[in-house]
Amino acid sequence: MTSVPRIVEVRKNILKHNDEVARALRKRFEDAGVLVVSLVSSPGAGKTAFLEKTLTLLRQANYRPAAVVGDLATDNDAARLARSEAPVKQITTGTLCHLEAAMVQSAIEAWDLGSLDFVFIENVGNLVCPSAYDLGESLRVVLLSVAEGEDKPLKYPTIFNSADMAVITKIDLAEAAEFDRAVAIGNIQSVRPGIPVIEVSAKRGHGMDDWIKLLTSRTRPGVGELSRSVFFTT
């Protein structure tokens, strides 16, 4: 196709523009002392359930979280997350397969960052497209449900490579799904050596306290250390 060089050029410009917006966002978040965590996964890995539980637990512990959630259509996720009583903003992307930094920037416009401890960004369910787009987050978390199969990190290496942490979700289904956790963790580690991995069931609550402890221990400064810390459940 003769149009390929033009696409590459246009795509580079988009990514460059996105990186600039993301860099400015990250500075704003850091200056305000807000820990920004983005969640990426395939559709149905349980991002929203995990996030709803996270928001609820953080609020119970007197933290002030907020969430931005991206979807092609519907504001179902925002409605679910709003049950936690945290501020929630929906971004509807139409046919776009990922969030971009400018969308996050618009979404948080009305928020006083000084009154928040955490901002979570739930990306569109997609294991491919979001990997190239920096959203100004300090921590990118990739979720993988036990029902998806242990091979996903090998098949979608770019997104696992771009993540700072991996969360294995729906572990209450592990036995029924004949999930082999050693193989899954081995695959995650082979693609992204040293990445912290935790295992949770948002539905049953398993693993959520550890996750909250991990988050709250890192709220102020030192955020960048999280991805370098050793935090395995082996």
Next chain:
Amino acid sequence: MTSVPRIVEVRKNILKHNDEVARALRKRFEDAGVLVVSLVSSPGAGKTAFLEKTLTLLRQANYRPAAVVGDLATDNDAARLARSEAPVKQITTGTLCHLEAAMVQSAIEAWDLGSLDFVFIENVGNLVCPSAYDLGESLRVVLLSVAEGEDKPLKYPTIFNSADMAVITKIDLAEAAEFDRAVAIGNIQSVRPGIPVIEVSAKRGHGMDDWIKLLTSRTRPGVGELSRSVFFTT
């Protein structure tokens, strides 16, 4: 962003080119009497397991199926599918989130279509990007696993809209996942009224015979009738 009109234009050109290649492919497949079925779903919905079982059952019934499988990285899926002893061709897309018609065209180049009854095309696991790309298939099947949640059709309507048939997978996990099939089928139907829906467990074999019967009853001409036929499991 000032570059948006250029992107739209470039994207339109790509889609137009893709449609032309797809149209030519479809004519070749139809002339050769090959039923071409594409599979789309989120990562981990079970496309490969479903396809492996389908290839094996079709070969046992003396049909001649072949498969083209797309992945960002690894040829794990091709290796799994090859166990069926059907011809299998892997397309590695790198960072591209979907297959395009030209890739399918290259992949099948060495095949004598006259010696085949079916060609299956397993797309990259993605509920967004593949929807806009015609691959020359006669039947596009969207898979949804019981572990993904009943709301996926509402959240990813474009791909369900572009499909001719929906397959609910991993029904052996339905109880453990607390899957509400009436809600799921209702959501599928609300997005794409009248679409045939079947329910299977490739692992346990449930529903596979019905699927094979459906495929083999449509191998020659009359393929287009499939999406208009009433084939519900209610």
